[in-house]
Amino acid sequence: MARTQWRPYPYALAEVVRNEKEEVTATTPGKDYDVAIVGGGINGVAIAHEAAGQGLSVLLVEKRDLASGTSSASTGIVHGGVRYVPQMHFRLVRESLKERRELLKIAPHVVHPMTFAFVHQPGQAPYLGIRFVLKVYDWLAGRLPGNLHGSYGLNLTKHPFGNPLEGHLRRAVAYSDCQTMDARLVVLTAAAAAHKGAEVLTRTECVGLSQAGGRWEITLRDAKGTWGVTARAVVNATGPWVRSFIDETQVGAEDAPGLRLIKGSHIIVPRQYEGEHAYVIGQPDGRIVFAIPYEDDFTLIGTTDVEYAGDAGDFGDVRISDAEVDYLCDAFNRVSRSKITRDQVRGDYAGLRAQYDDGRSASEVSREFKLHLHEGAAAPLLSVYGGKLTTHRVLGQQAVKMLLKGLGANEKPWNRLEPLPGGEMEDFNAFLEQQYVRYARLPRELVRRYARTYGTRMDHFLEGATTVGDLGRAFSKDLYEAEVRYLVSHEWARTVDDILWRRTKLKLTTSEQEAATLAEALPDIVASVADDMREL
Helix, strand or coil: CCCCEEECCCHHHHHHHCCCCCHHHHCCCCEEEEEEECCCCCHHHHHHHHHHHCCCCCEECCCCCCCCCCCHHCCCCCCHHHHCCCCCCCHHHHHHHHHHHHHHEEEEEECEEEHHHHHHHCCCCCCHHHHHHHHHHHHHHCCCCCCCCCCEEEEEECHHHHEECCCCEEEEEEEEEEEECHHHHHHHHHHHHHHCCCEEEEEEEEEEEEECCCEEEEEEEEECCCEEEEEEEECCCCCCHHHHHHHHHCCCCCCCCEEEEEEEEEEEEEEECCCEEEEEEECCCCEEEEEEEEECCCCECCCCCCEEEECCCCHHHCCCCCCHHHHHHHHHHECCCCCCHHCCCCEEEEEEEEEEEECCCCCCCCCEEHHHHHHCCCCCCEEEEEECHHHHHHHHHHHHHHHHHCCCCCCCCCCCCCCCCCCCCCHHHHHHHHHHHHHCCCCCHHHHHHHHHHHHHHHHHCCCCCCCCCCCCCCCCCCEEEEEEHHHHHHHCCCCHHHHHHCCCHHHHCCEEEEHHHHHHHHHHHHHHHHHHCCC
């Protein structure tokens, strides 16, 4: 089976212009906003959500699709960052662990507890050193919710976690963190922002930015043409393109910080071990690599940290290198009884992190974000550097606080612990059992995937369905028209990759022919959804 690389499918699928319903709710030429955000990754949507929660009028534009860059290329872990404890980044770790707890509350369908086993390898970090680091990690986390546990030692010669590992490995330390679907977290945060009044336009590019009368004049372009809006403040949340945006719009270049691009790559291989736990594997170079259960039938291994010398360019050109594939295979083989080779790699992906240049090595560069408010502008212009998936809400709050100060406005209290769309439940496992009963005639694996992907929102497209025949056309054994229509109408999906990679991970199990069939059907589905919206 050929390896899947996460780049767009090789079919021409015309971009679909915004439908009439979207034209009514989307921006109109000349409209004025409090805040305009450029960039639809996790940082951009977090700022949009916080700003909308503060009662500001918000426009977010994304040139491609939501989470089409770095935010769909992470390891998918909501965590404090064990590796930052020895580096004594205690504030970052504590902040991240607090956010881990909050994300479990507001997104229990897409953020799930997972046990990680940090494998002790003779000749690397001493076992007692690993125990100490994880005890500090526990201490920084404070009181744990009931679905997470503190760290404890494991005898791998007696514990099931030791079964897939080499016989000379005798000890490990287990601890809790969480796994998430990164791109879904972005889409759900964007949907939450839209629910609070933010306008979210995908496939809309900012092609011009200038100051006039104490405001920003912004030129936008989509498939239909070019038009302009104004805003009191602008946020540059373009991730790896943060400096490109500054250079192309020719604003803010005088005091813009330096940028470092760090490439992180992952490989996906067939499931290598039983169980729902992950392994943390120390490397001779001092880095750690994760091996994580992934989409039931696979194991995800990553990540690398490689200095990226070029510019961001077209994100599709950022690919894993053969050297990185070998590095990750070697990392896993260092502890596993079963050995993997390049031939077993079923998929791979790579992303660029836009880090503030602090002069440290690629593996040591801080994941703390930097919010840069450009000087000399008559209206606030804020550029975002760095950040991590786990602390996106903190970044959003700090960014909006800076914007409010620049706008001469006061911060307002609002409920930041409202569940993200689909997260309206007390306990995910109880919800899942309820859905098994409610949709008893649907395949359990399908119900489980819907629950983990959409939470309570699965009822939106399953209402009245009793069998798979009620779900419409089958594009594969796992994808039916009812779900596709929901993604088009509620989650900004327009292309095959939007659906099979960023909204779901079905690309792993979808054949080229099935994907081509979906591509052929999508324009008609989008048109049909538009007709339905016009009738509302």
